[in-house]
Amino acid sequence: MIELPYLLFLGDAPDPLAAKVAQGIKDWNPDAAVGQLRLPGCNADMKLPEMTIDQAVEAGVKTLVIGVANRGGIISDKWKVVLKEALEKGLDLASGLHNLLRDEPELVALAKANGRSLHDVRIPTVKYPIASGVKRTGKRCLAVGTDCSVGKMYTALAMGKEMEKRGIKSSFRATGQTGILITGGGVPLDAVIADFMAGSIEYLTPDNDADHWDLIEGQGSLFHASYSGVTLALIHGGQPDALVVCHEPTRPHMRGLPDYKVPSIGAVADLALTMAQMVNPDCKVIGISVNTSGMPEAEALAYLKELEAEYKMPAVDPFRTGVGALVDALVA
Amino acid sequence: MIELPYLLFLGDAPDPLAAKVAQGIKDWNPDAAVGQLRLPGCNADMKLPEMTIDQAVEAGVKTLVIGVANRGGIISDKWKVVLKEALEKGLDLASGLHNLLRDEPELVALAKANGRSLHDVRIPTVKYPIASGVKRTGKRCLAVGTDCSVGKMYTALAMGKEMEKRGIKSSFRATGQTGILITGGGVPLDAVIADFMAGSIEYLTPDNDADHWDLIEGQGSLFHASYSGVTLALIHGGQPDALVVCHEPTRPHMRGLPDYKVPSIGAVADLALTMAQMVNPDCKVIGISVNTSGMPEAEALAYLKELEAEYKMPAVDPFRTGVGALVDALVA
Numbered sequence: 001m002i003e004l005p006y007l008l009f010l011g012d013a014p015d016p017l018a019a020k021v022a023q024g025i026k027d028w029n030p031d032a033a034v035g036q037l038r039l040p041g042c043n044a045d046m047k048l049p050e051m052t053i054d055q056a057v058e059a060g061v062k063t064l065v066i067g068v069a070n071r072g073g074i075i076s077d078k079w080k081v082v083l084k085e086a087l088e089k090g091l092d093l094a095s096g097l098h099n100l101l102r103d104e105p106e107l108v109a110l111a112k113a114n115g116r117s118l119h120d121v122r123i124p125t126v127k128y129p130i131a132s133g134v135k136r137t138g139k140r141c142l143a144v145g146t147d148c149s150v151g152k153m154y155t156a157l158a159m160g161k162e163m164e165k166r167g168i169k170s171s172f173r174a175t176g177q178t179g180i181l182i183t184g185g186g187v188p189l190d191a192v193i194a195d196f197m198a199g200s201i202e203y204l205t206p207d208n209d210a211d212h213w214d215l216i217e218g219q220g221s222l223f224h225a226s227y228s229g230v231t232l233a234l235i236h237g238g239q240p241d242a243l244v245v246c247h248e249p250t251r252p253h254m255r256g257l258p259d260y261k262v263p264s265i266g267a268v269a270d271l272a273l274t275m276a277q278m279v280n281p282d283c284k285v286i287g288i289s290v291n292t293s294g295m296p297e298a299e300a301l302a303y304l305k306e307l308e309a310e311y312k313m314p315a316v317d318p319f320r321t322g323v324g325a326l327v328d329a330l331v332a
Numbered sequence: 333m334i335e336l337p338y339l340l341f342l343g344d345a346p347d348p349l350a351a352k353v354a355q356g357i358k359d360w361n362p363d364a365a366v367g368q369l370r371l372p373g374c375n376a377d378m379k380l381p382e383m384t385i386d387q388a389v390e391a392g393v394k395t396l397v398i399g400v401a402n403r404g405g406i407i408s409d410k411w412k413v414v415l416k417e418a419l420e421k422g423l424d425l426a427s428g429l430h431n432l433l434r435d436e437p438e439l440v441a442l443a444k445a446n447g448r449s450l451h452d453v454r455i456p457t458v459k460y461p462i463a464s465g466v467k468r469t470g471k472r473c474l475a476v477g478t479d480c481s482v483g484k485m486y487t488a489l490a491m492g493k494e495m496e497k498r499g500i501k502s503s504f505r506a507t508g509q510t511g512i513l514i515t516g517g518g519v520p521l522d523a524v525i526a527d528f529m530a531g532s533i534e535y536l537t538p539d540n541d542a543d544h545w546d547l548i549e550g551q552g553s554l555f556h557a558s559y560s561g562v563t564l565a566l567i568h569g570g571q572p573d574a575l576v577v578c579h580e581p582t583r584p585h586m587r588g589l590p591d592y593k594v595p596s597i598g599a600v601a602d603l604a605l606t607m608a609q610m611v612n613p614d615c616k617v618i619g620i621s622v623n624t625s626g627m628p629e630a631e632a633l634a635y636l637k638e639l640e641a642e643y644k645m646p647a648v649d650p651f652r653t654g655v656g657a658l659v660d661a662l663v664a
Contacts (some may be wrong), residue, residue: 130588131557131558132557133591134591190526191525191527192525192526193522193523193524194521194524194526194529195562197562198557198558198559199528222564223610225464225530225568226462229526229564229565229568231561231564232554232560232561232564233560236560236561259465259467260465274603275554275560
């Protein structure tokens with residue numbers, strides 16, 4: 001686990017999109033971040049107090065999180081000045097960048113000298129078990145998708161917020177680097193060794209109270225030729241009691257696969273349910289979550305209504321309508 | 333690729349089963365092994381000429397293959413004497429053991445000093461791509477199973493032998509350590525990083541002649557809670573034109589999963605075909621291969637006949653009946 005609270009490092013982000021990891025933390029775990037540190041030329045702003053490293057230490061910060069994508073795949077010298085000061089003054093570092101903190105000898109040496117940790121959240125640090133398939137206590141909900149990047153993380157996080165509001169016990173279980181940085185822990189599933197994928201999800205979602213829900217972050221799609229194996233390991237390791245199907249209706253083809261059409265919501269629901277019932281015969285598909293950001297409001301709402309009529313279950317856009325109807329269905 | 337031919341090291345194998353990797357090489361790629369080297373107390377015998385390291389070098393051997401399982405998970409001092417001599421005299425080493433040659437400092441130093449290679453075939457050495465899903469030329473046949481360890485490798489190897497006999501172009505494509513040692517190359521799929529599983533199979537089975545068949549070694553089962561993701565990556569990366577369903581009819585439950593019943597051949601055929609047709613709409617299930625070693629001969633043959641009547645396709649036991657009927661169906 002990464003120690004909270006965080007100082008969000010926004011670096012010299014050229015635009016707000018470059019700082020989307022910081023934005024995710026700010027939006028979904030606002031108590032986690034007490035300040036931000038920006039370099040000259042930074043065009044992103046989380047509206048958090050601006051802090052130097054000294055001020056962050058003073059404010060009780062434990063970890064500096066790199067909340068911005070780097071340009072050109074390198075950790076620049078300008079960034080390193082800040083990262084080194086953070087280590088020297090007693091902060092850990094956490095990063096979801098492809099190039100790793102642990103591959104920077106200066107940072108490794110300083111972390112060691114100061115007894116600090118370098119968290120590269122793209123890389124597993126746990127020796128996960130082989131999945132046992134044994135039924136666990138507690139409830140689990142998994143978001144599956146018609147494609148990659150259709151709002152599975154967003155849906156699960158939104159459901160977690162709604163359940164917190166209603167006083168229902170739940171935990172968001174991160175399986176990707178942004179989710180891990182938001183919550184401070186999780187499994188970077190795409191980087192796990194094949195034989196241990198399902199086991200890593202069993203590890204992530206252990207026995208729990210009978211009325212507790214794990215909201216498991218989905219990955220990929222059973223229909224995605226590149227990543228389907230990861231998705232199936234999530235379903236079999238997660239033993240979901242409930243599935244939510246996530247969809248983006250304006251996409252011309254599967255992400256990264258120009259020759260592949262996006263499957264229907266119904267096809268994904270049926271196949272994911274078949275797979276899930278192998279490990280949990282009581283599993284149900286409880287609703288649909290659509291990213292309708294590519295549609296005008298009226299069209300989007302009409303589309304959701306059509307889906308509800310066709311599939312006889314709630315269909316929401318977490319951003320436009322909220323996920324209340326999904327939580328209603330979950331606890332029903 | 334591992335350089336052929338091999339000297340098979342049988343060590344101090346307590347029984348023939350401990351030397352099953354050597355037996356696999358002897359049975360399926362007999363030209364690959366020109367001799368065997370046994371230590372005192374060895375109870376396995378491949379009926380190959382006994383050779384010292386010097387004699388093996390003289391006979392043109394390039395690689396000493398550890399064809400025996402080790403006891404207690406260590407590479408013993410007795411073994412090391414032989415392995416060191418092999419490196420000093422110019423042989424490479426190849427091993428499918430869990431504990432790695434590369435973790436033995438003495439072997440690493442000697443390999444370096446003598447310009448030799450240490451092949452730990454459980455560990456990928458290639459940086460595999462993300463799968464593209466693009467259709468490839470040539471034909472591919474994949475063995476899928478109702479469970480793990482039901483004869484998928486054996487079936488594919490037997491089909492390769494039969495096709496060689498008939499003058500049909502084919503290549504056995506290994507995805508596990510025994511298969512890799514038999515053929516000298518392949519992908520150790522269970523050790524590949526999740527995101528690259530399907531890509532590793534695309535890499536293993538590239539474009540080929542229109543009348544060439546890749547016979548892809550299957551792994552796991554779509555119904556196996558621990559390894560299903562690996563199986564799905566094989567199907568989506570392999571783009572099979574033909575599927576053979578492998579089965580072992582006497583198993584009380586899924587291997588390693590006491591709470592899971594073995595699925596029916598029909599359920600596996602239907603689900604694997606659904607998955608395969610996502611990447612290759614022309615894929616067909618062409619036959620059934622059963623390991624009937626747990627049944628008396630008459631019962632086994634009657635069972636195969638029943639399966640043929642039920643599923644309207646050939647059902648064979650590669651050991652009892654041969655796989656001619658599967659190859660007939662493949663080329664039909």
